[in-house]
Amino acid sequence: MKTFLCIATFAAATLPLLMAEDLVVVVNKSNPVDNVTKAQLQKLLLGEQPSWTSGKKVSVVLRSPGQPERSGVLRSVLGMSEDDFNQHLLHANFSGDTGGAPKTLNSGVAIRQLVMSIPGAIGFLHQSDVNDTVKAITVDSVAAGQAGYKIKEGN
């Protein structure tokens, strides 16, 4: 009985992580980038890389606070909670950084449309929200849906 309870507890704790849906990293179709490393994603999210190599200004678009897509990106890429991320933004601004916070939108469709409109935009979408108006890129050469892909939604 104890063994069963242990297995059930372990399964309850780990299954949501294993079942979490991959989030596709998308950029504007004019962006020549096809792959980013996780370290690059960290820099983009933290405002430490203000522009792409093409010279286009980086605009990061995330879901609104409290949404699993947003918390998943913050946790998967930065290892941060929403609070940690807000503290980081406040501190970065105080230290003179003018990169600004990521834009927030309420739906995947809205994010897709903004990425489609802004040449330097980058966003994170469910696979069902991705269409040919934006370009899906790989992370560390792994595409969403493949084994080893690390950007997942969370709570």
Add this chain to the structure above:
Amino acid sequence: MHRGIRGHNVSRCLILLPFLATGMGAQQTQPLTPAASAAVSAQGNDVTARLLKKIEEMEISQKRMQDEIDTLKGGRLMAPPAVPLPAVAQAPPAEPIQAEVETPADSHTLGPVEFRGFSDFDYGRAWFEKQPPTGLVGSPHSFNVGDFDLFTNTRISEHWSVLGEVLVTSDFSNEFSVEMDRLLFSYKPSEYFNFGFGKFNTALGYYPAAFNRARYFQTATSRPIMYGDEDNGGILPVHSIGLTSTGKIPSGVLGLHWIAELLNGRASAHPDVPVQNFVDEGNGKAVNFALYAKPLGWRGFQTGFSVYHDTLHPEGLPTIGENVYTAHAVYVGAKLEFLNEASIVRHTLKGTSEVYRSLTGYSQLSYAFGKLRPFVRYDYQNVPSSEPLFVNIGRMNGPSFGINRHVSNYVVLKLQYGRLNQLGHPTANDLQAQLAFAF
């Protein structure tokens, strides 16, 4: 156009609904078993629900398109919805955000100015802070309001920004005063070259740039002795007025950055007003060069050094050449914080062989256990007793330790005990409590 699209969607729904109702009604006229009837009813509800959902999705999509059109027209994307959001979109509403659409208008548009505030309320005060010339009359163990720090960092166009920080501050004199701590206009055309001018923290090390005056961000209740203000017993020229430029150096994984500054330097003839603004004691300017590395593979680690040179003209003394050499190695991770910095201030009296070297530095270690962060710091500063400019400072050193806990998102409670040994003075024991907040 917006209303037209919405009206089109609604009219399409109105057309569909009678057909749906008719279809459902037609099915209900057939003789059906109870189970089949329930199945048909469920199917009808399902279709209705899917249609409603589709309508709602179309409305959301249409609203976003309208927002984008507004953005492209006015260079702004504002969140207030033109139509009430349907039930499926009851996530927290998007905050008003400034569009970064790269339109020509963007580079000529003043953005909204946002001010932040930082302050703290304390019991007790660090003993090493400057005391009145007549000495401290009474006990330092009092309730006290710390700096009231009003701050803005605002982009005024694509490449220009302004950073301003005003302090209302008090000290052991019990008097409040207003002080312009930073006012920096910056031009940032690329990550390899940024240029700024105004009043700012001299690029001497890590701590002033990272924390400046906001105690909210600092792990301990106050800055290290090393970075005391010039008018508060500090020996480093931590504030300057002049020009500063910085940028990245293409260096791969090393993550090198450079800083070069041309500054008024500090006053030596009038040490009570150490930061020179309208009047510079000499025509010569101070210069400061710094180089630091933030390795790409070691996020949170930073190390670097700086060399500062100025020529001082104190009253009744020969001209003094001042060199300040500073080095730092810090690691600031999500849990571990390990800060190490040191400076040597070298004063050379021109025309003589007299050289005075003062050493100041600290080491601070902290580790977060959830929201609780215990910390320990050791300060050390040694100024030669015969030093011509830094009079009656001498040697001071000692440990301090405490805890820092986030009691809410923007409120931090700190408790700290410190012990300060000062040559020629009795050892001071210092207990402080601080509630620091951002707003």
